Amino acid sequence: MRHALALAEKVMFTTTPNPRVGCVIVKDERVIGEGATQPPGGPHAEVVALRDAESRGESVAGATVYVTLEPCNHFGRTPPCVNALLAAMPARVVVAMGDPNPLVNGHGLARLRAAGITVDTGVCLDEALALNVGFVARMHRGSPWVWMKLASSLDGRSALHNGKSQWITGEAARADGHVWRARSCAVLTGIGTVLADDPQMNVRHVATPRQPRKIVVDAQLLLPETARLLDDTPTWIFTARTDAAKAARLADRNVQVIELPDGRGKVDLPAMFRWLGENDINEVHVEAGEKLNGSLLREDCIDELLSYLAPVLLGDAAGVARLPVLESLDDVRRFAFTDVMAVGQDVRLRARVDEN
Ligand code: AOF
Numbered sequence: 619m620r621h622a623l624a625l626a627e628k629v630m631f632t633t634t635p636n637p638r639v640g641c642v643i644v645k646d647e648r649v650i651g652e653g654a655t656q657p658p659g660g661p662h663a664e665v666v667a668l669r670d671a672e673s674r675g676e677s678v679a680g681a682t683v684y685v686t687l688e689p690c691n692h693f694g695r696t697p698p699c700v701n702a703l704l705a706a707m708p709a710r711v712v713v714a715m716g717d718p719n720p721l722v723n724g725h726g727l728a729r730l731r732a733a734g735i736t737v738d739t740g741v742c743l744d745e746a747l748a749l750n751v752g753f754v755a756r757m758h759r760g761s762p763w764v765w766m767k768l769a770s771s772l773d774g775r776s777a778l779h780n781g782k783s784q785w786i787t788g789e790a791a792r793a794d795g796h797v798w799r800a801r802s803c804a805v806l807t808g809i810g811t812v813l814a815d816d817p818q819m820n821v822r823h824v825a826t827p828r829q830p831r832k833i834v835v836d837a838q839l840l841l842p843e844t845a846r847l848l849d850d851t852p853t854w855i856f857t858a859r860t861d862a863a864k865a866a867r868l869a870d871r872n873v874q875v876i877e878l879p880d881g882r883g884k885v886d887l888p889a890m891f892r893w894l895g896e897n898d899i900n901e902v903h904v905e906a907g908e909k910l911n912g913s914l915l916r917e918d919c920i921d922e923l924l925s926y927l928a929p930v931l932l933g934d935a936a937g938v939a940r941l942p943v944l945e946s947l948d949d950v951r952r953f954a955f956t957d958v959m960a961v962g963q964d965v966r967l968r969a970r971v972d973e974n
């Protein structure tokens with residue numbers, strides 16, 4: 619199963635909106651086939667592994683199949699993996715986690731068992747869940763998993779008082795940040811950052827065959843039509859203002875303008891994430907300024923922080939997220955650290971919202 623997880627890890631950047639799945643077929647203590655989910659429309663992990671066994675001249679009859687997600691039992695873009703498995707008749711299927719997709723959700727396992735195949739589940743469950751945190755979130759609650767990337771000094775500042783910020787963290791931290799961009803379905807920023815920095819918002823420091831979609835929160839639809847991020851990658855602009863002429867011009871450049879006003883002149887952020895879930899977005903990478911970061915945190919839109927700390931002190935200047943002044947320690951926002959790692963001369967902290 620660890621080998622199957624490693625195979626799934628290798629397709630981290632390419633399966634969206636499908637989950638990343640790995641599959642290993644073992645017979646007489648030998649691996650006779652292996653595979654991972656191909657880009658949407660392509661075969662699932664089990665089918666790749668079955669074809670691999672076939673091409674090696676191996677029979678899967680009586681073998682054990684290790685797969686990181688319950689095999690599907692529905693016709694989606696591809697036929698059910700359960701059908702392919704039943705045609706090959708392994709003796710046993712070991713699964714890390716059930717498929718939370720309501721179209722599958724236990725039915726795949728039930729059909730394998732009904733055919734007399736031994737089915738075991740829950741092997742490396744936590745690792746499998748972590749691999750598909752976004753897919754699971756979208757299936758369970760209808761909205762994507764959202765992490766916010768922060769880069770700051772040891773005293774929590776993201777720029778000098780005059781706005782100068784390039785670069786606080788080092789090259790290794792920036793490259794690591796691009797790995798997170800690459801795995802996400804979409805990279806989200808705010809109009810403040812676009813106007814201040816004119817970012818490209820694409821993946822550059824790691825190799826990937828797929829660029830994530832771009833999202834800009836732009837309540838007043840101020841996006842300059844010369845912005846560097848407009849490079850033909852599919853882009854969604856969320857706004858609170860109607861400007862049909864500008865929306866039509868942007869549509870020619872692969873940009874869709876979505877109006878989601880909150881009634882106070884801003885974009886309805888929780889509604890935006892529900893909309894993203896309905897539109898097959900599993901994982902969102904937020905890289906924005908302190909204003910949008912503050913709004914997203916205040917509105918409970920963030921699941922995880924990815925915080926890079928540089929060993930410098932910047933003194934009085936902008937922070938990473940503008941939050942209201944609090945009088946009581948009972949009201950502070952609490953997180954739980956899940957990982958600490960050195961990245962070049964910087965440190966990366968991962969923290970999840972503390973539900974307690
Ligand atoms: C598997 N193995 O490797 C993956 C699965 O549209 P389709 O046919 O590609 O089906 C997509 C659904 O299949 C997806 O929502 C999820 O429930 C399941 N993904 N299942 O047996 C795989 N990636």
Ligand code: ZN
Binds near residue numbers: 662663664698699700
């Ligand atoms: Zn399948």
